[in-house]
Amino acid sequence: MDRQPVPAMAVTADMILQRRRGKRYTQAGVYLILCVLVLWSVQVTIIEDTDWARMGSLAEVWESTNRFIGIDFALFKDLIGPTIETFMIACLGTLLGVLLCIPAAWFGALNITPFKPVTYPLARLMMTISRSIHEIVWALFFVAAVGLGALPGIFAIAVRSVGFIAKMSAEAIEDIDPGPVEAIRSVGGNNLQVLIYAILPQILPQVLGVIIFEWEINIRRSAVLGLVGAGGLGLVFFRQMNTFNYHGVMSVIIAILALIVLGEAFSHRVRRAII
Amino acid sequence: MPSNPTPGPVRSSQLIWSRYKYPDTLIRYGAWLVFFVFLVYSIEYLNIPLDRLIGMFGRMGDTIANRYYPPDMAYIMDHDYLQYVVETIQMAYLGALFGLLLAVPLGWFAAHNMTPSKTFVYPIARLITMGCRAVHEMIWAILFVSILGFGMLPGVLALTFFCTGFAGKLLAEEIEAADMGPVEAMRSTGANLFQTMVFGIFPQIRVAVTGIAIYTWDVAFRAATVVGFFGAGGMGWYLKRNVLQIETERVAAILVSILILVMISESISAWARNKAMKMK
Numbered sequence: 001m002d003r004q005p006v007p008a009m010a011v012t013a014d015m016i017l018q019r020r021r022g023k024r025y026t027q028a029g030v031y032l033i034l035c036v037l038v039l040w041s042v043q044v045t046i047i048e049d050t051d052w053a054r055m056g057s058l059a060e061v062w063e064s065t066n067r068f069i070g071i072d073f074a075l076f077k078d079l080i081g082p083t084i085e086t087f088m089i090a091c092l093g094t095l096l097g098v099l100l101c102i103p104a105a106w107f108g109a110l111n112i113t114p115f116k117p118v119t120y121p122l123a124r125l126m127m128t129i130s131r132s133i134h135e136i137v138w139a140l141f142f143v144a145a146v147g148l149g150a151l152p153g154i155f156a157i158a159v160r161s162v163g164f165i166a167k168m169s170a171e172a173i174e175d176i177d178p179g180p181v182e183a184i185r186s187v188g189g190n191n192l193q194v195l196i197y198a199i200l201p202q203i204l205p206q207v208l209g210v211i212i213f214e215w216e217i218n219i220r221r222s223a224v225l226g227l228v229g230a231g232g233l234g235l236v237f238f239r240q241m242n243t244f245n246y247h248g249v250m251s252v253i254i255a256i257l258a259l260i261v262l263g264e265a266f267s268h269r270v271r272r273a274i275i
Numbered sequence: 276m277p278s279n280p281t282p283g284p285v286r287s288s289q290l291i292w293s294r295y296k297y298p299d300t301l302i303r304y305g306a307w308l309v310f311f312v313f314l315v316y317s318i319e320y321l322n323i324p325l326d327r328l329i330g331m332f333g334r335m336g337d338t339i340a341n342r343y344y345p346p347d348m349a350y351i352m353d354h355d356y357l358q359y360v361v362e363t364i365q366m367a368y369l370g371a372l373f374g375l376l377l378a379v380p381l382g383w384f385a386a387h388n389m390t391p392s393k394t395f396v397y398p399i400a401r402l403i404t405m406g407c408r409a410v411h412e413m414i415w416a417i418l419f420v421s422i423l424g425f426g427m428l429p430g431v432l433a434l435t436f437f438c439t440g441f442a443g444k445l446l447a448e449e450i451e452a453a454d455m456g457p458v459e460a461m462r463s464t465g466a467n468l469f470q471t472m473v474f475g476i477f478p479q480i481r482v483a484v485t486g487i488a489i490y491t492w493d494v495a496f497r498a499a500t501v502v503g504f505f506g507a508g509g510m511g512w513y514l515k516r517n518v519l520q521i522e523t524e525r526v527a528a529i530l531v532s533i534l535i536l537v538m539i540s541e542s543i544s545a546w547a548r549n550k551a552m553k554m555k
Contacts, residue, residue: 046369046428050428137530
């Protein structure tokens, strides 16, 4: 602006100070709003809504917690089958989800979507629906549609995991280097060949990492689908809970933990090997 | 190529280019074989009726079109329902907040580079974050409902445990990825562990922590919509009631309302994340 450096400096320093002060005020305002929200929420959800009289004293709460402490070792041999079932539901669900995510990722990536005004929003809407509805709700829906058993669980897992995998894959596709695509196009490759030879090799490591990550989460999800009738460990959990066998409940939780620890160790290994 | 036999000592089989050489190809075919055997075996084990699979999709479409289709929008505009929606949001907020507060010390203890004691505190903190995260929020909800009775409190506690594990892991990873240079510098001037944490690590991870907080809120809200399913308060209870009464049009309406709420929450958190990145 001016050629005189000193007044310009003064103005800048003043402005910086002022801006910093303004920033501090906005920050204080945000924290104030958050604190008021906390107080209000505590008032409504914890103080008013809870039936303190029914819950009784701390000793009584401790007594009801105490029922859960202990493990029913006799149950473990009956848990092997459901554990395998849970694991398989997670694997098949992830696999089906990956298959479903191919069209979703293709439509949802801005640079390769076939017809932008229609297919792109459609794919994005599908991804949001898939991610925002909880797996329990999906399982309920599929149990109502196809009946009890492992199949609704697989469908629920698949539909639930499409959103995340497709979103990450679409982002990976949007970030690819356009060079190979042009190279394949310039020698006469059609869309499918471009997809297979130019796009897939570039995104494969990233997408595989996402799939394994999602598989690990799916083990955790498939362990609860039995609560609404989709087989696996959740069903045993529900049964133990309803027969008030609290030590059996703990056994089921330990089985779930063991399965998840194994899955996590495996996925950690594989992801490190890929990247 | 059979139509054009190559002369000389070079045999045609050697001319076929292949990306992978002998031991690699064997491993690859082996992996595919294992994969397909597992696939077939698990379909067999889970008793999946493959022959009925095709017909199912038609029936599913029928179900959606006939029973779920016109969602009963008047139902979700009801005053009572909206009140439950507000309570769900409050529950998610408290759960995410308490979870984050608990996750800060846990994440610190579970970060390999900053933990106070690698032999004792580190494994315990790792175990706690693992356990909180591994047990599904629904299982937490059922456990707390059976201990504390119906209401919002077990819901808040279930979400708190879930968020603790979730945010604790992300936080620990973030701390482990931080640059250790400032920490070294402060240690050499005699700063203790707490001071290095506050002045050495925290300024580095501040923006990431904001991101983690927003992400945790997102996840907590999605979980909060269904935690009520087993009696832990919020709109999940409405969902369960209508599912049990086979009021499918109302169920569809509730699902639509969940979808709208999640979309709103997602766009708000995307906006907040952008804002936080800019304030860096």
